[in-house]
Structure formats: structure tokens, C-alpha cells
Amino acid sequence: MPRWKPDAKQRLVVAALSLFAEQGYDDTTVTQIAERAELTRSTFFRHFADKREILTAGQATLSRLLAEGIDAAPADATPLTAVAAGLERASGEMTAFNRELSPLLHAAIEANEELQRRNALKSMGMAAAMVDALKKRGVAESTAQVAAGLGVLAFGIGYARWADPSRDEDPGELADLTRAAFDELRAAAADLR
């Protein structure tokens, strides 16, 4: 039972992910997505340029938020503190809709090699956005790659804990979970031998 009240755009995303899970990404058409959402094709095209954008729109937003958070960190912030600011920024924008959507997205990805590849590219895109933002601050390439790599891992772990459908209790804020995961990984990195 969804706890969010979906608008047209959200209904289209839910319909699309359900169809991707059921019949694959390649075999799903815009017409089918609109029908499942009980909306018209022209409503679809008011929100998305094509089927692909259903997946890429969220990814582009996430990369942009991570980079913005890093850009906005104080000039004297260390690389890890800057990445933490990026994670904070991106986590803060994720809504109850993102959380409810997660099991559906997960099912669609599990069922589809094509979506697995797209999801992998999303992680690489997040890392690249953070590396670029860190390099703009004068951080050396190797350091930027390691810090961004920790950031991507932390966001993934935090998100998975936040969206875990087997949790009955309120998981709390995504930003807190991501910060905790980032701290664990920082500690692991500092302990590495």
C-alpha cells in the first residue's frame, strides 16, 4: 500500500518499472506504459522525451545533486568532507516516493540484463560527477577517485538500508543512513593495510 499519493509523472514511472520487470525493457512501449498508468501518450510525452528518460532522468538528477553538494562545501573542506556534503545534498532530495519505488526498481533490475547494465552505468556516472567536482576544487586525481568511490559505496549502502522492504520500523532519514555508511567505509579505508 503506497504511502505516497502519486501524481501523473510518478504513475508513469511506477507503470514503466512494473512493465520492465514483467516483460523486459526492450519489449515495453510508451503506449503500454501510458495505458498501465491510465494516462494518454501525450501525457507521457509531457513528462518524458522517451522510454529511456524514465531511467536516466533520476540518474542525471542524482549526479547533479552530488556535484552541487561538493561545489557548495567550504573551500577548506577536505575531500572526504566535500563528498559527505555531496551525499547530504543528494540524500536530502530523495522523497518517500523514491523509497517506495525502490523494491519495484530492484525487481525490474533483477529481471533484466539491460537494466543491470544501465544501473552499473549509473554508479559510474555518480562516481564521475563526484571526481569532476573534486578535481574542480584542486583535489588530485587519485584522491578524487578514492573519495568518490567511497561516496558511491556509501550512497548505495545507505539507500539499501533505507529502502529495505523487510524493515518494519521507520528506518529514519536517508541522510543519516548514508552518513553512517560513509563513516563505516572511512573507518575501513583508514584501517586498510
Next chain:
Amino acid sequence: MPRWKPDAKQRLVVAALSLFAEQGYDDTTVTQIAERAELTRSTFFRHFADKREILTAGQATLSRLLAEGIDAAPADATPLTAVAAGLERASGEMTAFNRELSPLLHAAIEANEELQRRNALKSMGMAAAMVDALKKRGVAESTAQVAAGLGVLAFGIGYARWADPSRDEDPGELADLTRAAFDELRAAAADLR
């Protein structure tokens, strides 16, 4: 001018990557690949189950070698030493053919969104193989993820330096380049604040 003398399998790989770069992965058929390689379709099917396997066979081998190297590291090896053993093992198996192929593979990936996604999944697969191998040694999840992440980055940097077509001089051994990249990343990780 290739410095390796290609056998049938290698000719098929070169033909396939050239066609993927020219006309896309989806639009390339096994018949076209065999024709370009001046071989028959049945020769193709002696080496590969399908077009997809041209890309995945190398990826599966790489993940296996990384895991084997980690498995074979001394029981008292630290997580990073175990990852270094995995990189050593995988690097040692890469041949002059892999090196000559790299610009072609790069061109095919640049030209193709589909191949970009497949390549991203390859990095995730390498990381997952190393995480699993480290966890089998009793390494904690967070530590395994960070150590494997550094390993994937190091292999990517070492490989890029090895295969860089703009280098006139002999780049030396891939294993040395990967080890140097890994040492840089370890130092960057140790310096992170």
C-alpha cells in the same frame, strides 16, 4: 600494424569490435562478423556461443583471475595484499593481443551506449568477484568493498597506461603498471581526511 599474429578467435574478436564501432552492437550480426574475419559462421560458433559472448568471455575470465589471485594469497595476507595478488594474477594473463585490442575496444565503447553499459557492468563484476573472494578470507564487508574498489580503479588506470596508443616507448609490464597505480591509490586512501 599489429604486433601479434592473430588466430581465428582473435580475428573474430577484432572483426566484431570493428563492426560494433562502425555500426553499433545491436545492428551487427554473427554473419557479418564471420565475413569480416574471412571465416565461416561455423568457425564463429566453435569459439563463441553468440555475439554477446565476444564481450562477456573476457570479462568472466578477468573476474575469475582476480578471485583466484586473492584465494591463493597467503592466509596472513592483509586485504590490500590479497587484492594486490589478485591484480598480479590477472595482469600476468593479459597478452600483447589484449594490448593491441584496447584502442579498438575503446573506440567501440565510445561509439555505443550499449557497450558503455556493458563496460560499466564489467567493472561492477570485477569488484563483486574481489569482494566475494575477500569475504571468503574473513574480511569484513566494508573493508572488502573498499579494498576491491581500489583494486578495480588500479586495474583500470594500469591498463589505460599500458594500452595508451599515444605512447611510443614500451610501457613495460602491465603487472608493474597496475602495481604502481595500486600503490598510488593506497597512498591516496591513507591520506584521506
